[in-house]
Amino acid sequence: MNRFNNCLKQFIMIFLVWICIVLSVSTQVSLQQIISDLDVFKQQIYVDEGGDISVQCNTTELPDKAIYWTKNKTHTTFHRDGIFLNFTRINRTDHGQYICHSFDNKTHVLTEVETVMINVYYKAEVKSIRIHPQDAILENDTYFVYCDVEGNPPPQWRVRNNYTKELLDSARGSGPLITRSIKGKCGDTGPIVCEANNTLNKQPAYMTENFTVYCSPRPSGNYTNVSIGYVGGQAFLIMNLLGYPYPNYTWSRDDGQPIRHATQIDYPSFTVLNMTEIAVSDFGYYSVTMENAYGNFTAQFQLKAYGAPETPFNLNYSDVTWNSVRLYWTSGFDMGSRQYFFIRMLQGGNSYTTISNSIYDNSSSHGVGQNWTYLQTGLKSDTDITLTVQSVNGYGYRSRILYSVTFHTLPSPNGSRDKTKIIIGTTVASVSVVGIAAWMVAYVAYKRKRKSTYHNIN
Known part of the structure; x- marks a missing residue:
């Protein structure tokens, strides 16, 4: 009985060992097959459109086996016999998965050998x-x-x-x-x-x-509504816009005066007022109105002056004494920046030196057409003297030199000197009652002898 039990135990142990070996081999084969299948589906071929490729099926050709290829798991749209899958000048339509099949003529067993993914780049x-x-x-x-x-x-x-x-x-x-x-x-x-x-x-x-x-029309982003101009120069007023249909453009001056020295040039998406040969009268404010079927918009521009002030003109003199002279002139535009005048005396025959205080222009017209009177004192007696008037504005520009006047001062009476300076024009000055009376007396005397003492150089 004990012998039988021992034999039974040995048999059971041998059987269990055999079972473990079988299961181990079976499991190994299954894992290898899974890994093999994963490798098959990971097989990728990359080719540029127009290239040539040849793919070989991973099987052995035998007389009793038929090997062929299909595409995307269908046998109807693509079928090619042979172990090699060849493409000449491959096209983007050839992109896709290709399956190699093996058919055993004896056993009539159909096997999918491998799948190849052909990526056609274009x-x-x-x-x-x-x-x-x-x-x-x-x-x-x-x-x-x-x-x-x-x-x-x-x-x-x-x-x-x-x-x-x-x-x-x-x-x-x-x-x-x-x-x-x-x-x-x-x-x-x-x-x-x-x-x-x-x-x-x-x-x-x-x-x-x-x-x-x-x-409706409107400005395109930020537009520059101030343009700088010089007398005799050129400037552009430009309006860039959005809007469709493209609008009609109308330029005008805000003061109602007609536009001169300018040409209007219109384009679908912007309009230009081309200012040429600019005159003082051209400086000021302009407007452009843009209008289409969906609305309108009006934008304002300024043509702003810059540069040297206009040269004073109509320089005259009167009331020459042993140490003074009375000067008269008319001022021009200060180019939009307040100007002042000063009297300059010719020295050495070729250079001028300033001999007066600053005479500021506070007129509302910026000096245009303003008449000025100035009594210049401190002159040398019994001497030929040449004087001119020049202006400077806030930009720091000086006007050109005005034509000068030349006169001869009287001999000095007992060496006395009169250093009184009077400015009469659009500026405001504090003068005494006595000074005003003295000026009135001098003015009457001036009117009586105007013909002999007033010189107009223009």
Whole structure:
């Protein structure tokens, strides 16, 4: 009985060992098969469109076996016999999975040997573009852009307004694509472009479609409404705008005067007032009105003067004494920056030196047509003297030298000197009652002998 039990135990142990060996081999075979299958499905072949490739099925050719290839697990659209799968000048339509089959003519067993993924790379292309709605829209209405993009590797595509260069949407992918909802803005009128590229494109492929947004006219961003001009020079008043249909433009002067020395030049998206041979009368404020069927807008511009003030003119003199002379002149435009005058005396025959205080112009007309009187004292007696008047404005520019006047002072009476200076014009000066009376007496005397003492050099 004990012997039987021992034999039974040995048999059971041998059986268990055998079971473990069988299970181990079976498990190893199954794992190897799984790993093999994973390797098969991971097999990738990359080729550029137009290239040639040859793929060999991983099996042995035997007389009793038929080997053939199908595509994408269908036998109807693609079938090619033989252990080799050859492509000459491969096309993008050849992209896909290919399965090698082995059919045993004896056993009639069909086996899928392996699967190969052929990746055909080709440049990105834009096949079509469409905007919905296709008709023109009003400002703030929404629209979509449809793009049909193709390429491998999957391309990066972008939709932008080709006029404003604004990026409207972008993503990566291939096939019919649609943008997000986009709000139409004034100024978007122009071509919408869909472009795409991948690693094979040197330049993006693109396609455009015209697009229209109706809106009232308005300035395009910040516009410069002040232009600087010089007398005798040229300046431009430029109005850049948004708006469609393109508006009509009307330029005018704010003071109601006609526009002179200017040419109006109109373009679809901007208008220009070309100022040439600028005169003092051209400086001031201008307006341009833009109008289309959807509204209007008026913008104001200023043509601002710059440069040296005008040269004073009509220089005359009277009341020559042993140490003084009375000067008269008419001032010109100060170029928009307050000016002052000073008297200059010729010395040495070729240079002038300033001998007066500053005579400020506080007139409301900026000096245009203002008459001035100034009593210059401190002159040398019994001497030929040449004087002129010059102006300087707040820009630091000096006028040209005015024609001078020349006279001879009287001999000095007992060496006395009168250093009184009086300015009479548009400026305000504090003078005493005695001074005013003295001036009136001098003025009456001046009127009596005007013919002999008043010299007009112009």
